[in-house]
Amino acid sequence: MKIKSQKAKLSGKIRVPGSKSHTIRALLFSSLAEGTSHIRNPLGGADCISSSRAVPLFGAKVDISNPKDWIVEGAGKNAHLPDDVVNVGNSGSLLYFMSPVAATFEGWTVFTGDESIRTRPVLHVVDALKQLGAEAYISRPEKNAPPLIIKGPVKENQTIVTDGRLSQYISGIMMAASRLNGTTHIELTDPKETPFLNMTRLWLEEMGVKLEISEDYKHIKVHGPVQMKAFDKEIPSDWEAVAFPLVAGLISDSEITIENIDYSGSQGDMAIVDVLKKLGANIIEDKEKNTLTAKHSRLSTENLPGKELHVNLSGYPDAICALAVAGCFTEGTVIIEDIGVCRKKETDRIEVMQKELEKLGAKIETGSDWFKITGNSPINSDGTKNPDWKIHGGTVESYDDHRVAMSLAVLGLGLETNESVTINNAECCAVSFPDFYNTMNKINAGFCEL
Numbered sequence: 001m002k003i004k005s006q007k008a009k010l011s012g013k014i015r016v017p018g019s020k021s022h023t024i025r026a027l028l029f030s031s032l033a034e035g036t037s038h039i040r041n042p043l044g045g046a047d048c049i050s051s052s053r054a055v056p057l058f059g060a061k062v063d064i065s066n067p068k069d070w071i072v073e074g075a076g077k078n079a080h081l082p083d084d085v086v087n088v089g090n091s092g093s094l095l096y097f098m099s100p101v102a103a104t105f106e107g108w109t110v111f112t113g114d115e116s117i118r119t120r121p122v123l124h125v126v127d128a129l130k131q132l133g134a135e136a137y138i139s140r141p142e143k144n145a146p147p148l149i150i151k152g153p154v155k156e157n158q159t160i161v162t163d164g165r166l167s168q169y170i171s172g173i174m175m176a177a178s179r180l181n182g183t184t185h186i187e188l189t190d191p192k193e194t195p196f197l198n199m200t201r202l203w204l205e206e207m208g209v210k211l212e213i214s215e216d217y218k219h220i221k222v223h224g225p226v227q228m229k230a231f232d233k234e235i236p237s238d239w240e241a242v243a244f245p246l247v248a249g250l251i252s253d254s255e256i257t258i259e260n261i262d263y264s265g266s267q268g269d270m271a272i273v274d275v276l277k278k279l280g281a282n283i284i285e286d287k288e289k290n291t292l293t294a295k296h297s298r299l300s301t302e303n304l305p306g307k308e309l310h311v312n313l314s315g316y317p318d319a320i321c322a323l324a325v326a327g328c329f330t331e332g333t334v335i336i337e338d339i340g341v342c343r344k345k346e347t348d349r350i351e352v353m354q355k356e357l358e359k360l361g362a363k364i365e366t367g368s369d370w371f372k373i374t375g376n377s378p379i380n381s382d383g384t385k386n387p388d389w390k391i392h393g394g395t396v397e398s399y400d401d402h403r404v405a406m407s408l409a410v411l412g413l414g415l416e417t418n419e420s421v422t423i424n425n426a427e428c429c430a431v432s433f434p435d436f437y438n439t440m441n442k443i444n445a446g447f448c449e450l
Contacts, residue, residue, distance in 0.1 A: 002450040003405075003426035003437055005412025006393075006419065010254035012443040016242050018043040018235035019267060020432050021196065024093050025203050026233060027051045027072065028101070028175065031060035033207070034076030035230030042070045042235050046431045050089030054098060057082035074230055081105035081152075088113040090346070090431060092120055095146065096168035099125055100176035103134040103152040111148040116400065121344055122148050124162060125169045131160040132173070132184075157182035164188030164217070165341055171200040177222035178209040186220040192314045192341055195268020202266055206231070236262030239269035241433045242292065243322035244406045245440065246272070249294030250281050251329040251414035256443050258292045261285075268316040272323065275311050278304065279330055298377050301332025314338035318345070320371065321407035324353050327373030328362045328391050329414055340369035346401040346431075356396040356408060360421065363390070378414070393419035402431040409437070413445060422450065 018041040027048070030037035042048060044067050052062045052070070059075030082102055086109060088094040095111055102109040112118065123144045126136040133155030139147040154176065164170050170186065174197075177184035191197070194217045201211055207228045212221040237260045249256040262270070263285075273283055273292070280303075282295040301309045309332070313319055317339050327334035342349040350371055354364040357373075365372040378389045393415055398405035405426045412421035429436040437447040 001425070001427040003409055003423045004448050004450050005409045005421045005423065006446065007415050007417050008252055008413045008444055008446045010249055010252055010256050010413070010443045010445060013257045013259055014245050014439060014443050015259045016237050016245065017045065017433055019238040019262070020045060020047055020240070021093065021199060021267070022235045023048045024051045024091065024097065025200065026235060027055050027062070028097055029203060029207055029228060030072035030074055030230065031055035031058050031062070032076070032079050032101070032179075033074035033228040033230045035074055037072045037074060037230040038232040039070040039072065040068060040232070040234040043238065043432070045434050046089060047091035047093065050087070050091045051094045054086050054088060054094060057084055057086060077227065081107040082109050085110045085112060088117060090114050090116055092117065092345075093168050095120065095122075095148070096125060096166070097172040097175060099148060099150060100129060100169065100172035101179070103129050103132070103136075103150050103154045104176050104179045106153050108149065108151045111150075112146050116346055117146055119145050122146055124166065128160050128162050128169060128173060129154065131162075132158050154180065156180045157184070159185035159187065161187045161189065164191040166344065167191075167193030167196040170197055174200050174204060174211070174220065174222050178204055178207070178224045178226050180224045182224070184222045184224070186222070188218050188220070191217040192338070193268075193317065195315045199266050236264060236266065238432065239267040239272075240318050243269065243272050243319055244410050244433070244436075245443070246276070246283070246292065246294050247322045247326045248410045248413050248440070248445070250276065250297045250299065250326065251410070253296050255293065255295045258294070259290070261290045261292045263287045263290060269319055271316060272319050275309075275323065276326060278309055279326070298379050298381065299326060299330040300377060300381075301330060301334065304332070308333045308335060310335050310337060312338045317342050318403060320349050321353060321403040322410070324357060324371060324373060325407045325411045328357060328375045328411065329377060330373070330375040331377035332375065334373045334375065336371040338369055339371060347399045347404065349401065349404065352399050352401065352404055353407075356404070359394045359396055360411065361390040361392045389416075391415065393421050395422045395424065398423055398425045398428050400425055400428045402429045402433065405429045406433060406436055409447060
């Protein structure tokens with residue numbers, strides 16, 4: 001599917017879907033729990049659907065016929081080794097969460113997925129599981145990627161040392177450790193994406209698991225075993241999805257309100273609000289009504305030291321795509337740092353965003369773990385049109401990466417009249433934001449399918 005995006009004046013109210021990160025955790029925990037759980041406001045995206053099909057391999061029963069209330073009859077004490085090959089689709093979270101949990105059972109499990117997943121790194125998972133006493137192998141010796149083959153059970157009271165730069169497999173080990181007798185010690189030499197580890201911590205504590213985690217997340221202890229109980233939980237809205245209408249509201253001639261905002265602090269991506277405010281973004285947070293209002297803003301680094309904004313995204317690297325687009329509309333320089341992990345996502349997002357934004361006139365420099373945008377605001381400080389404005393339309397690729405597709409669609413909304421962006425393979429946004437284009441069109445985005 002090709003989507004055309006062009007100048008628009010957004011207005012009205014919008015709701016984003018439930019959190020992908022929370023939904024996948026809810027499915028996994030409920031599948032292992034004793035009793036029947038209700039997952040309300042789940043994300044119905046492709047990764048979550050893949051998860052709903054995979055977790056029954058532990059012995060659970062999952063009913064997703066009601067899109068607003070998924071019902072899971074947990075396997076509880078009867079949970080068992082996955083009884084088939086686990087196909088995680090395109091979900092890295094499911095791969096990295098479920099493989100350590102599968103290793104708590106005796107026997108062999110095979111993990112595979114789609115073409116993209118079969119390029120995702122897994123040697124760090126293999127090493128961690130071997131330290132825990134499991135056997136673990138990749139099926140293609142020359143490829144650091146699934147299919148992944150593991151044999152449990154892992155041992156009790158083990159200590160593992162790993163870098164932790166990818167948070168998902170650490171979350172998976174924490175989940176697995178809750179099923180083991182004694183205490184599992186996890187020592188991280190270079191933890192990143194720590195807000196996601198905190199999300200897992202909050203889930204485990206809610207399920208009755210006792211943990212000890214140092215402030216820097218380098219030392220984690222998980223005490224088990226705990227027989228989890230069923231729950232009835234509403235999934236909060238997804239901050240990773242909020243980023244796209246938020247940036248759209250700022251760079252186009254707009255005023256929009258995003259409803260059902262999660263202000264609980266469980267999602268690290270909410271930090272993007274503070275980042276954008278440093279650039280002068282007009283954003284109003286109403287924590288009583290759980291809303292966020294974004295108004296068209298002149299973004300600039302003029303009042304910052306060195307006239308540069310340095311943003312460390314190690315805690316929420318998925319924000320790179322939306323923030324890179326905002327940087328293109330910013331008078332000054334935005335440097336996004338500590339994002340080496342972005343090269344190991346659905347795509348190499350550093351390389352991909354540089355390539356596609358440069359097609360549209362952006363000035364980008366990159367390194368192994370940083371991304372620099374030297375941008376211009378479309379308007380001067382006195383409100384007049386900026387003649388040095390450089391961003392223009394063109395045809396771009398999504399690389400089947402949902403965040404790349406949505407960010408480039410958002411960029412088009414801030415262009416000059418008669419300019420447009422055409423995004424190829426734009427349907428991939430369904431992974432995390434089903435019906436993104438129609439939802440945005442309800443606030444006058446004007447996206448159209450070619």
